[in-house]
Amino acid sequence: MDFRFDIIADYMPFFLKGMGITIGVSLAGVIVGLLLGLVIALGKMSSNRWIQLPFNIYINIFRGTPLLVQLLIIHFGIVPLFMSPSNPIVSLVIGLSLNAAAYIAEIFRAGIQSIDKGQMEAARSLGMTRAQAMKLVILPQAVKRVIPPLGNEFIVLLKESSLGSVLAAPELMYWGRAAAGQYIRVWEPYITVALIYLVLTLSLTYLMNYVERRMSTDDQR
Amino acid sequence: MISVKNLKKSFGTNEVLKDISLEVSPQEVVVVIGPSGSGKSTFIRCLNMLETINGGHVIVDGKDVTDKKTNINEVRTEVGMVFQHFNLFPHKTILENITLAPIHVRGLKKAEAEKKAKVLLEKVGLSEKASAYPDSLSGGQKQRVAIARALAMEPKVMLFDEPTSALDPEMVGEVLEVMKQLAKDGMTMIVVTHEMGFAREVGDRVIFMDNGYIVEENEPKALFDAPQHERTKAFLSKVL
Ligand SMILES: Nc1ncnc2c1ncn2[C@@H]1O[C@H](COP(=O)(O)OP(=O)(O)OP(=O)(O)O)[C@@H](O)[C@H]1O
Ligand SMILES: [Mg+2]
Numbered sequence: 001m002d003f004r005f006d007i008i009a010d011y012m013p014f015f016l017k018g019m020g021i022t023i024g025v026s027l028a029g030v031i032v033g034l035l036l037g038l039v040i041a042l043g044k045m046s047s048n049r050w051i052q053l054p055f056n057i058y059i060n061i062f063r064g065t066p067l068l069v070q071l072l073i074i075h076f077g078i079v080p081l082f083m084s085p086s087n088p089i090v091s092l093v094i095g096l097s098l099n100a101a102a103y104i105a106e107i108f109r110a111g112i113q114s115i116d117k118g119q120m121e122a123a124r125s126l127g128m129t130r131a132q133a134m135k136l137v138i139l140p141q142a143v144k145r146v147i148p149p150l151g152n153e154f155i156v157l158l159k160e161s162s163l164g165s166v167l168a169a170p171e172l173m174y175w176g177r178a179a180a181g182q183y184i185r186v187w188e189p190y191i192t193v194a195l196i197y198l199v200l201t202l203s204l205t206y207l208m209n210y211v212e213r214r215m216s217t218d219d220q221r
Numbered sequence: 222m223i224s225v226k227n228l229k230k231s232f233g234t235n236e237v238l239k240d241i242s243l244e245v246s247p248q249e250v251v252v253v254i255g256p257s258g259s260g261k262s263t264f265i266r267c268l269n270m271l272e273t274i275n276g277g278h279v280i281v282d283g284k285d286v287t288d289k290k291t292n293i294n295e296v297r298t299e300v301g302m303v304f305q306h307f308n309l310f311p312h313k314t315i316l317e318n319i320t321l322a323p324i325h326v327r328g329l330k331k332a333e334a335e336k337k338a339k340v341l342l343e344k345v346g347l348s349e350k351a352s353a354y355p356d357s358l359s360g361g362q363k364q365r366v367a368i369a370r371a372l373a374m375e376p377k378v379m380l381f382d383e384p385t386s387a388l389d390p391e392m393v394g395e396v397l398e399v400m401k402q403l404a405k406d407g408m409t410m411i412v413v414t415h416e417m418g419f420a421r422e423v424g425d426r427v428i429f430m431d432n433g434y435i436v437e438e439n440e441p442k443a444l445f446d447a448p449q450h451e452r453t454k455a456f457l458s459k460v461l
Binding site for chain 1: 269271294295297298300301302304306308309310311312321322325326327367370371374
């Protein structure tokens with residue numbers, strides 16, 4: 001089988017541009033997902049059932065339906081209500097953020113609930129409000145425990161951003177499909193795209209390991 | 222100082238405190254003893270509302286903590302609590318453990334809080350540990366820090382829930398010593414403990430709890446030497 005490196009060379013500028021967008025939308029998705037996820041996690045942990053309810057529903061919907069379906073609904077159903085024509089990158093970022101928020105909320109909740117109950121009790125017995133105890137005692141300890149699963153979530157998000165190609169968002173996978181379509185070739189574009197994803201996710205794994213090690217030597221715990 | 226009236230507390234269908242009434246005067250040291258599961262921890266935790274109460278009243282320093290209008294956080298600043306498992310904040314140094322609440326709850330300046338914390342550390346004999354983390358301390362040292370942390374809020378009452386039960390035997394003494402000194406300084410204290418020697422020596426009054434009731438209460442000497450109730454006798458014969 002002849003392997004046509006000229007196709008790869010031809011498309012490399014687009015692959016690199018696509019990679020930039022892949023990184024950008026994933027990063028945006030994770031950042032918005034973190035903020036939203038924290039709010040959802042705290043909401044779900046409310047002692048009031050009626051406050052919990054909407055957050056529970058949110059988490060169940062976004063974790064229980066395919067991201068592809070969510071993206072299609074957002075891009076063709078919801079974003080057009082605010083924006084015409086709807087921009088696929090905007091839709092992709094919204095979809096990834098909302099989806100990641102549901103998973104990140106569960107990561108935060110598990111991290112917060114893994115902290116010994118005695119910590120909250122000690123903080124409250126000193127007169128701290130629940131919010132103070134969360135901010136000063138619980139969250140700083142939970143952060144260390146949620147770093148590894150958050151790293152995983154980031155990697156998942158990076159790979160799932162490839163679904164943006166269905167919306168014609170010009171991320172990495174989109175250009176892979178474009179090259180495949182133009183030259184009617186399978187191996188060259190898809191192998192290249194796969195390798196670029198692999199480099200991204202492995203770098204991210206390495207980075208997360210580094211952060212984890214730094215945090216565990218930062219202080220005693 | 223503390224006034225408990227007909228306190229009732231259940232976990233689901235399990236009625237743990239059935240009808241508890243107790244008055245504690247300022248500077249008094251009340252020791253609570255009783256078999257495992259009799260409700261001692263639950264009782265002491267009701268006093269600063271770590272448990273929600275199902276009936277009766279708890280009045281701390283004139284404030285009814287069962288009243289919804291009472292600011293429970295304010296009351297808690299007056300009630301120090303020491304736990305069986307220390308519950309120090311592992312991500313903070315010893316000094317930060319002690320200054321955290323004074324700074325964020327009392328609104329003290331950092332320098333002022335640290336100055337007070339150092340005095341307290343001196344008092345519990347741990348000055349050299351100020352910048353250490355809790356994990357590097359022995360159980361006895363942790364519990365002394367926990368006491369200093371509670372004292373930093375300058376509470377009017379101190380509650381102790383089996384402060385020495387999680388300690389190796391050779392460390393029990395150092396913690397009891399700090400508590401004795403505290404009692405001598407005139408602190409109002411309620412102490413759940415299995416240390417009968419401490420109860421006898423330091424307690425002004427001993428309460429024997431069983432099955433959700435206060436079965437008997439008296440001065441230590443009278444209660445230990447001449448218990449009136451069968452259940453008290455049975456319990457004491459096992460632990461003394
Ligand atoms: N959070 C809880 N939920 C349900 N039941 C509880 C809870 N806390 C305590 N109990 C129950 O209440 C009863 C009294 O418990 P408590 O811890 O007050 O006893 P105790 O006298 O402190 O015993 P010990 O000497 O073992 O510490 C026990 O039957 C226990 O199972
Ligand atoms: Mg107990």
